[in-house]
Amino acid sequence: MKNAFIFLILAATVIPLSSCTTTSEASRRQSESITARSGVRTLVAKNWHIDDDCRHIDYPAIHIVERPQHGRLEIVHEPLFPKLDGKASKCEKTRVNGVVGYYTANPGYTGKDRLVIRSPYEEGKTEEGVLNVTVVK
Template sequence: MMIKWGCLLGVVVFAGLLSGCTTTGPDGISVTHINKKAVSGERTMLGHAVLANRDCTSGNVPNTRITESPKHGKTEIVNEKVFRGDFKGDFAKCNSTKFPASVAYYTSTPGYIGKDELRSRISFRNGKIRDFIVEIDVVK
């Protein structure tokens, strides 16, 4: 099983999003920093967390929660099926499979232009935990 969240989380991913780095917080939990652009007032997918097995079956959908809400918009976490499309190695054969995922969306306050940030935590049934800091550049 492999974990990946777009750098995330089996493979788990807070996906398609990554431009950032991963560090370890003082509590020993891995923290991934992600930069994302969003158009003011439009719903934007920030990422998704999936758990895929080597045989391309789905593991349990990871639990995602917002630990710090954005100050200039709102987020929503929904369960949807998604394609990963960027698996590598043993998981490359799974690129055409849709997996149940925990998906994070952001919508800024209409008219807001500038920086925003949210923090989230993804928990897996196997006890693994990943934190994410998503820095959002809200544009026209």
Template sequence: MKENSISISVLSIIFGLSGCVTTENGVAISADHSRALSGERTKMGQSYNLNEDCTAATIANIKLVEAPAHGSVEFVKENIYSNYKDGIRIKCNSRKSLGVSEYYTSNSGYSGRDMYKVRVSYGEGTIKDVTVNINVIKN
């Protein structure tokens, strides 16, 4: 298949996404508001970039720009379910494809607000900066 004939769709899902703004340099900026139980590993989101046949076109490169003050973040390459809303790739939602999941774990016993920032890129020009705001709740 010719490189220029491949149709690629990029999607970065962050649970609770509250909006996205694109800056002058083309970087999309968004913020997420989530909850997690104190000390419990919690999935904050996932990123994927699938071809029309549901195989991974590229794997997201996620860099931690600002670490959380009261916990840690882990990025795991794993098979995940996509969440396309429409288009030809909606069929991919019923089967797992390779992507990157984002997990947050607060320090044990901590409760209150925490946050971290990530930069997500896909190697094909899409770049997103995401601020994740977390309300950590005691068990």
């Protein structure tokens, strides 16, 4: 079984600024900083649960721990390509059903925002993702 959780940084719409990961036996925490445009829907997270033959098993949970104060976070089910940052996978060119997170800053807002989401990544383990957002025009 494969289950992955990542923050996806899209070169055309966001710029990564920093990353930090802390771990324990049952959980890990990852921080990312991005720049997003005001009022523009931006992909920030993807999660999937597939078997070794790239077949959909189920929709993994993504829980919103802290909602953004200056925008909204949407969690939707949609097809995606299960690509892990820096890791090759035989499934990365296969579209699978997954869970996707989109952040949209309030129109006209510029400044800082933050959101926190939590998701499983292995049997009995969770990952918490902290996204620090700089919103520009």
